[in-house]
Amino acid sequence: xxxxxxxxxxxxxxxxxxxxxxxxxxxxxxxxxxxxxxxxxxxxxxxxxxxxxxxxxxxxxxxxxxxxxxxxxxxxxxxxxxxxxxxxxxxxxxxxxxxxxxxxxxxxxxxxxxxxxxxxxxxxxxxxxxxxxxxxxxxxxxxxxxxxxxxxxxxxxxxxxxxxxxxxxxxxxxxxxxxxxxxxxxxxxxxxxxxxxxxxxxxxxxxxxxxxxxxxxxxxxxxxxxxxxxxxxxxxxxx
Amino acid sequence: xxxxxxxxxxxxxxxxxxxxxxxxxxxxxxxxxxxxxxxxxxxxxxxxxxxxxxxxxxxxxxxxxxxxxxxxxxxxxxxxxxxxxxxxxxxxxxxxxxxxxxxxxxxxxxxxxxxxxxxxxxxxxxxxxxxxxxxxxxxxxxxxxxxxxxxxxxxxxxxxxxxxxxxxxxxxxxxxxxxxxxxxxxxxxxxxxxxxxxxxxxxxxxxxxxxxxxxxxxxxxxxxxxxxxxxxxxxxxxx
DNA sequence: CGGTTGTTTGATAGGCCTCAAAGTCAGTGG
DNA sequence: CCACTGACTTTGAGGCCTATCAAACAACCG
Numbered sequence: 344x345x346x347x348x349x350x351x352x353x354x355x356x357x358x359x360x361x362x363x364x365x366x367x368x369x370x371x372x373x374x375x376x377x378x379x380x381x382x383x384x385x386x387x388x389x390x391x392x393x394x395x396x397x398x399x400x401x402x403x404x405x406x407x408x409x410x411x412x413x414x415x416x417x418x419x420x421x422x423x424x425x426x427x428x429x430x431x432x433x434x435x436x437x438x439x440x441x442x443x444x445x446x447x448x449x450x451x452x453x454x455x456x457x458x459x460x461x462x463x464x465x466x467x468x469x470x471x472x473x474x475x476x477x478x479x480x481x482x483x484x485x486x487x488x489x490x491x492x493x494x495x496x497x498x499x500x501x502x503x504x505x506x507x508x509x510x511x512x513x514x515x516x517x518x519x520x521x522x523x524x525x526x527x528x529x530x531x532x533x534x535x536x537x538x539x540x541x542x543x544x545x546x547x548x549x550x551x552x553x554x555x556x557x558x559x560x561x562x563x564x565x566x567x568x569x570x571x572x573x574x575x576x577x578x579x580x581x582x
Numbered sequence: 583x584x585x586x587x588x589x590x591x592x593x594x595x596x597x598x599x600x601x602x603x604x605x606x607x608x609x610x611x612x613x614x615x616x617x618x619x620x621x622x623x624x625x626x627x628x629x630x631x632x633x634x635x636x637x638x639x640x641x642x643x644x645x646x647x648x649x650x651x652x653x654x655x656x657x658x659x660x661x662x663x664x665x666x667x668x669x670x671x672x673x674x675x676x677x678x679x680x681x682x683x684x685x686x687x688x689x690x691x692x693x694x695x696x697x698x699x700x701x702x703x704x705x706x707x708x709x710x711x712x713x714x715x716x717x718x719x720x721x722x723x724x725x726x727x728x729x730x731x732x733x734x735x736x737x738x739x740x741x742x743x744x745x746x747x748x749x750x751x752x753x754x755x756x757x758x759x760x761x762x763x764x765x766x767x768x769x770x771x772x773x774x775x776x777x778x779x780x781x782x783x784x785x786x787x788x789x790x791x792x793x794x795x796x797x798x799x800x801x802x803x804x805x806x807x808x809x810x811x812x813x814x815x816x817x818x819x820x821x
Numbered sequence: 822c823g824g825t826t827g828t829t830t831g832a833t834a835g836g837c838c839t840c841a842a843a844g845t846c847a848g849t850g851g
Numbered sequence: 852c853c854a855c856t857g858a859c860t861t862t863g864a865g866g867c868c869t870a871t872c873a874a875a876c877a878a879c880c881g
Contacts, residue, residue, distance in 0.1 A: 402718065404718060404721075406726060406808050407808060414717075429707045429821045430708065430715070431821070434813035434815075461696065464707075465696075468668045468703075469669065471711055472669050478714055478718060479654075480643070481721055482651055483644075486724045487644075488645070489869095490869075522828070530724060530725030530726060531870090534828095534871080535870070538830090573673060574673035578670075729837075760858085760859065761859075771837075771838060773839080773840095774836085774837055774838070776862090777861090777862090780861085
């Protein structure tokens, strides 16, 4: 059930059998959400966190006039809101962008495994620090990359992150987002996203249609984005 | 020495005498850096972290053609790179924007106090999650706020964060940054920062000159920025 | 098959960038 | 005490990237 979550942890650290068992034991419940449903509301006291088992979810913040920014995308196996374990409430919403299945993990169970397994504490601390690293890379995109570079970078990031959990088929992966969702990730309007997608397609870099991304020229895509995957901390080492 | 660091921790949690003593014991050394010196290089194996004792430092990332984005500003009492404790190396540089003094904390000492004090582990885990919350708010600014709103928001954030450590005098605080530094925080050019500053000044919101920010109308500044300080997690509670 | 959601296209506007140069100021040294 | 320097700020003109507004088109769905 949480196999993809374990795959992801194992890509960056060692997790032994006993730790794995403890992690499996943290799951209290499994819930389903429909596309566009809010999974976690902002500014509410929280006593559980969630692992995304399947689907695409996001963290988003907005302004009063409706301007909205997605600050991170989540895919299968991601903890969407592990940070609420110490924050106790969130500064953003977590929302389902497609139908989603999530495992619910009570904070008290996290408290317990961090007490029993100091190493797992660091594994999960690392995981939240990785989210922050992704935020920083997005800040670089939003602040300094133009539309095409930003978009190329996002597709490269997802290519790696989905690849880690076995969801990339050749150079293609499922991504059931709307162009407006992309716009809210990239700090653009959906109209400009549409035009930028067409440009990337005409340039032979990739196609995005029917909820699927097909990369035609990964080296050029990475070069355009100046994509350097080191911010995803892919080394498997003791944390 | 690390009084401001403790002030900041105490604004969000309780730290008892024994824990405080342990924290003081983590400091191995104190170092000075000149303005513009690199404090921590990216992509290098790290075995220490740093608490900023005085000065302004930043985290920054750049693209090959020189475009640069600052992803967070650090002020007195901040851990500039606590996340390297689990990340082991950084995806960005830490740089001094003014002359700075930093306390050096070996990771092995952090390892030790997290073993002895599970609560302190959560206090510091919280601290890195707070950095991520700041990153998200900056993403909202970079993606969706216009130049004046972004700038207003940044000055509001610093007003609160410097206030926490006693560095705000009335509605004024020292901030020895150049307009170009601001531009690199805000995803703008220094020319446009200059024009935006003039506009904020003409509108009677604030002045920024001689390395000092003077806020003339805090309510209007906050309204312009839609500043909601809850992302800074100012409630004092057990983490 | 009408209704709804999402994509595509077109025309126009504006916010911010680029390039360039002048102005200001603190610090340095003769 | 003043020329000199370098770093930073300010101003101006022009242009581009992306937003805005509007409407047509396509695809999905009950």
